[in-house]
Every structure is written in structure tokens, then in C-alpha cells.
Amino acid sequence: MSEADYNLLIVGLPDAGKTSYIHAVDDLLQHPHTPDSLRSHALAPDRSYLERDKADFRSGKKLLHTERNLQGPVPELWFEDPSTGKRGKLFLPDVSGEVFQDQWVDRKWAKSYSDSLQKLSGILLFLRADLPASNQELLGELAALPEVERTAKPFDPRKASAQVQLVDVLQFIAEHSALPTYPLKLCVMISAWDTVYHPGNMQPKIPSSFLAREWPLLDQYLKTNRRKFESRIFGVSALGGTPKELEEHLGELPPQQRVKIVFGDIESKDLTAPLRWLLGV
């Protein structure tokens, strides 16, 4: 049986849930949820990066912020599709969110990064359900806040609206690199999806509706640039709950049973669903 290499790019600003997802998928491949689920058929030779924080992830501890200049081999997952017997090696570089923010701020990227885009099978774009997409405008009632102790800070590009930064990061990819195929497949991964079910949360429970309402600029960009990016939108809970919930009770469950993924109105635990679509397996 042939074994192909698949390179995915994981995009997202700091704290978007990227590393958590990589760990969750790795665990899920080792504990497939159904007989048809993608599964690990062997461990890659070098798992040093994944194993370093594995214990923390499994115990529900907060993961360390990923460093900018990670050295060493890229996390590599060997998978098999039980229904077809097809096998592959999935490369999931855990890029620090700061790398993408640096691109936005410095208006440049490493040549090695742009070279790597030429081998891409797809993109996983992460954003957090529980963080705001935009800065809050001083409009309406907010236009006249009490004057006490409020002085304007100078503009810092890192404080620009998150959805604006993400759109520019995608524009960089679309405008400044030679992608292997057009359109390139892209999964929007709305992480911390468990938080939308918190009592009193009025946000849409269908990921595509959530994106349209909460991250409209990004949503419009993807809709109007279908020739460049073919997208699907998922709600993902890689940890299963907030750090507090994990500490209180959720931590009792093994990681692969805490997870949740939603596509349209279908809910499951198969976090590999976006990968299946991206890789066409």
C-alpha cells in the first residue's frame, strides 16, 4: 500500500488553540473513536516534540506558549484509513502564533516559510470562540466614556483587531506565494467550542453561522475568495472544557473522550474529520 506525505499548515494568532489540537489529534489517532476512524498504524521515529508536553495535555494542565524559533523535527503522525487501507504521514508543524503576528507587524516572512507553502495539502486556521474578533468601537453610548483616567495609548499593531490580522496573514499566503493548487483547502477551526454551550451564551451553535456573526470580516473574505481558498468551518473542543472545568471534574475522563467537534449541526468526537477532508482520504 502506498504511503503519501501530507504537509498541513496550522495558522492562528497566539493562544488560538493550535497546540492543544495537535495533541488531541495525536491521542485520538491512537484511540480511534469508531471502527472507521482514521487511526495510527505506527509511531513516527521521532516524537520528542509531542511527548515533551504530553503529560500536561493529558492531565488538562495549561500548555506552555509555543516558542517562535522551535528547533527539531516537525510533529509527525502516521495514519491509516481502515476502510481503504491507505496510509500516510501527516506533518503538522506547531508554529507559534507569534510567527503569524510578526508577519502582520513586520510585513515580511522567512523565505523558508514561503518555500514550505509550496508543498501544502491544506491549512487549519484557528481562532478562539471565547475571544473577540475585533476591537470595540467608541460608538453610540461608548462614544462618551467618563474622562477620568483614560488616556489614549499609541497604536500597537499587535493590538489590532484579531480578524484583521488573520485576514492579512491569509492575504500574504494568497498574494505572495505560489500555492501548489488553487483553491487551497482550508478548515476554519473555532477552538474552545465548549464555551459556546455555557449557560446564557447566545452565540450561534452552528460553526458557519458563528463565523458569519462573530468574525464577519474573515467570513466575508473566505466567501469572496473561493478561487483561492475552499473552506469548511468546524467548531472544535480539543480540551473538552475550560482549565477550570478540567480541574473540577472533566479531568477524570481520558482526553479522547473529552473532545468534541461540530460541523454544521453534526456533533462527534472524531477530530480527524477536518484532516480527512483536507487530505482527501
Added chain:
Amino acid sequence: MKGCKLALCGFGIDGKCIEGRGSACPNLINTLEDTSDEVTDRAALASNGDDVTEIVADNANTGLSETEVLHHGTALEIIDAREVTSRSRAILVSIAGMVESGKTSLLARFHQQFQMGSVGDYEFAGSLSLMRFEELNWRATVESGAHAPSMEHTSRRYDNSCLHVAVSHKDGNQPHIDLLLNDISGDTYPDAISALTVCENLMCTRRADHLAVVVDGGAMVDRTRRHDHASKALNFVNRLLQTGQIGPQTILHLIITKEDELKAAPRDSACHQAVHHLEESFERDFSHRVGGLHKWRVAARPMDGTLPTVDIITRLFSTFVSTTQRYPMPTPLPSSTVYGERDFSRYGLIHGDSE
């Protein structure tokens, strides 16, 4: 690193050519090396209009890794704007008015509205000016720490540059429309009335599908400023008609801003009459000389929290994007034409240069 021979030009500082010629300007000279000023370098590199991403050594990090320069995210020089006009259906809006009349605030609100959703029938399809838009809006966000919205003064350096946003009609399947927003400094506006040469140097106006003349509603309330502001609006349009920079190819807009301040004045007060009179004068003097005339009263950043803004800004934006006297487009001229305003008007859009 490059700088400019002309004392007025800020190319050496921020890469913006005062004549809008970008890195092809013959006035550019090599200046002393200054590798510490990375931002300057970046802007200079990024404004050269090349499609190809440039490679530079990354001295900030390891000194070993190579980096590539990406689009700069600020306003486009004419030479970059020309690229946009040559690749797609593009609409150019020039906006002019007195200092502090609310021009930049209005343009910045377009960006804010797209962050909330589509604007009328138009969806956001991209922008090469996202960094600049965010910077302009910063002082009108809660996160900035400001207690009331404010806006930085626009320098003359931007007179021949454009903010960019691409949109797509909700119907789908239509090509994207590139909107170029040319924000003329309030410093230049009275000078263009005083001196023909200043006016003629407003190069974007020649290619403008729309000219928006902004009159400060707050100034119209003030007896000491009202008459001058109203007269200058008429003078400015007359000047541009005289030079042929605008004409039947241009759609003219009179935009009275800061409607909140206007509305706060008693209804029977002289300021309302003055505004009405100005609108009538525009109708009488210009409607037959331009391709269309629209009159608006808007509050882009009202201090009065109750005044709605979204609907009127949506209608204004939609009018900009959906109307032009210039299309259907004539066949593009060959791309080997010379630089400068003619080149910029590559669709033969200068008055009298039709196909």
C-alpha cells in the same frame, strides 16, 4: 537606501513619493546606509510596485535566515494604485475638505463596518491597506484607552495615495471591485484653491470616478467659519472643473459631516439655511457640468451616542461602488505607457482622451 532630492518629499522617511511615482521617480538618490531603520527600508521596498516578493537578509534575527518582504499594508502610491486599476474594475474616490472636517473618519468607518458584516450588498474581498485602516481607527476604540474618538491629522504626503479595499457583490460570480480612497489633506484643500499648480498636482482627481467634497457640519454651525467653508467648497469644485481634472466623467458628492453638531443647533437657525443654500448652489452650479450629483448629511463619529450612522454610511459606500461614468471600460492601453498621471489613467479616462 534611497532618498529624494526634493526637500518636501518624505520618500527617505516613509517611502512615499510626493509625486506618486514610487521607486521609479527620477528624483530618487542613494543616501547613506542606515540599516537600523528597518521600517523605512521596508516601506521603501514595499512601495516599488513590484509584484515579486523581495528577499532581504534578516539582520534582526540570526543574520542567516533570508526573509521576503510582503505588501506594506498602508496607503498605495499612485504607481501601486495603477496596478490595481489595471488588473480589475476599479473605482477611485477622491475626498477633500477643510482640516478636521471628518474626511478620514468617514473613510475609516468603511473598514469598521466591514468588521461587523457586509456593507449593503457588498462583501469584503480583501484590502492592501489593513494596517493603515487599523491605525486610523485605533483612537476610536475602547482598547486604545481613549475616552472619546479622535483621529490623527492627515499629512499632505497622502495627497496622491489611496487606501484600498476590494469588495464583491453578494450575488456572487461578479469579479471583485477595487475601491481606491484618495484622502486629500485638509492642508492642501485651501492651497489648491489659492494656487492652480497645487490643484493640478492632485493627480488622483483626474482618474476619480467620484469627487467627494466634505463640508464640516460643525463649522457650518459656527457663524465665524460658516461662510468661508461654504465658499471654499464651491471654489474648490470650480477650480477642478477649470483645470479639467473633473467633468462629465466625475460623479460629484457634497457631504456635510458631523450631522450631530448640526442637529444640535435650533431648527430655525441660520446654519440650517446656510447648509440648504450650499446644497442648492451645488445643484445649480455643478449638476449639469458633472456626471452626477449627490448630497449627503452624515455623522461618521458622532459624539452624540443616539445618532445612527450605519445606514447612511452604507448608502454612501454603495453609491461609490455601484456608480461610475467611466464604465463599460474601454480597452486598456498597452502597459508600456509612461509614468505619471496619464499612465495612471490607463483606461483613457482623462477628459478628451476617450476611445
